[in-house]
Amino acid sequence: MQKMRFLVYASLICLLTVINSFAAETVRRVVIYDNLVTEIGAPPASLISVDNSDLWVTLADLKRATKFVLKPQGVCRDQLCFPIPKKRRTAFLSQQGSVTWFNLSEFARLLRQPVAHDVETAVWYFGPRAEEQNGYLSSFTAPNFKLPDMSGKLHSLSEFRGKKVLLLTWASW
Amino acid sequence: MVNVPTAVWINERGRIVRPNEVAFVDNRYKSMTQLEADEYLNAIRDWVANGEKSAFVLSEQELKGRIAPQNSEWAQAAAEFGLAEYLYHQGKSAASISHYKEAQRLNPDSWNYKRQAWALSDAERDYGTNFMKEVQKLNGKPYYAPRQLPEIKKQK
CATH class of the missing domain: 1.20.58 (Methane Monooxygenase Hydroxylase; Chain G, domain 1)
Structure with a gap:
């Protein structure tokens, strides 16, 4: 009897967890792409998978969150275009009434881009690809970071081109 | 960068010529570290005076050995x-x-x-450990990039 009660409770907890995460994805999602934080609308219920492994976005949200746009030749940003595999087109695009939805997480898998997802808060973080990072490393160019001065004014590394920079970390204890 | 003081040298074109490493610029911790600050300060002076010709500017091969590629x-x-x-x-x-x-x-x-x-x-509560415990597990091996100035330049 006790075992049965335990199984019922365990099932209820699992169900509530699934419902809770499902609910988070149906309200709003936050996408962080190239450090840009964008809140995007919820997809129709038919596009929410139980395991929350897919992030479907409208083409307008795709552009707002990532600067990528859908073109006949593929998904493009500036001069860079990634063709959508013809045989797997439905994994990337879904027409729901008059709205075209794009599977941003599937696109990340195609590019081998790392994605971290917090199911409870519906936050999706898209990180730089290893190959992209290694591009910096092969040239040994320092990333163009910004740091505040003593009065809080931000300065970027690029302001110091033409000068040697000693980037020293210290603590004020 | 996981500890202080450490420093990175970046040249006029924005290129890293010495990646992050220990950078004591005075001797207040010498009794603990055994590191003489003058050696590091002299290395900086040499770089300022000689630029790319300074022996403290690392070659591409040396840089590759110190900066691990991403996977x-x-x-x-x-x-x-x-x-x-x-x-x-x-x-x-x-x-x-x-x-x-x-x-x-x-x-x-x-x-x-x-x-x-x-x-x-609360590291103990959330991760079951803390900084000092993890440092002790290293048995003296530094968790940060140590200073690696060329031997010959130490006598400069």
Whole structure:
């Protein structure tokens, strides 16, 4: 009897967890792409998978969150275009009434881009690809970071081109 | 950068010529570190005077030996860490913990992921460890990049 009660409770907890995460994805999602934080609308219920492994976005949200746009030749940003595999087109695009939805997480898998997802808060973080990072490393160019001065004014590394920079970390204890 | 004081040298074109390493510029911790600050200060002076010809400017080969290339697990760890940071700064510290842990699991050698997570939480409660315990496990091996000035230049 006790075992049965335990199984019922365990099932209820699992169900509530699934419902809770499902609910988070149906309200709003936050996408962080190239450090840009964008809140995007919820997809129709038919596009929410139980395991929350897919992030479907409208083409307008795709552009707002990532600067990528859908073109006949593929998904493009500036001069860079990634063709959508013809045989797997439905994994990337879904027409729901008059709205075209794009599977941003599937696109990340195609590019081998790392994605971290917090199911409870519906936050999706898209990180730089290893190959992209290694591009910096092969040239040994320092990333163009910004740091505040003593009065809080931000300065970027690029302001110091033409000068040697000693980037020293210290603590004020 | 996982400890202080450390420094990176970046040349006029924005290129790293010495990656992050220990950079004591005075001798207040010499009794603990056995590091003479003058050697490092002289190396900086040599770089300022001689630029790319300074022996302290590392060759491409030396740089490659000191900067590890990314792999897919490390890239995923960086994404998990980025997500954890976002959640923490949104006031969702409880939600951030599992992502800090995942970053640490995927890139166990990164002390950035460890120190940041421990500093933002009750490390014992949330991670079952703390900074001093983990340092002791290293048996004296530094968790940060040690200073590696060329031997011949130490006599300059």
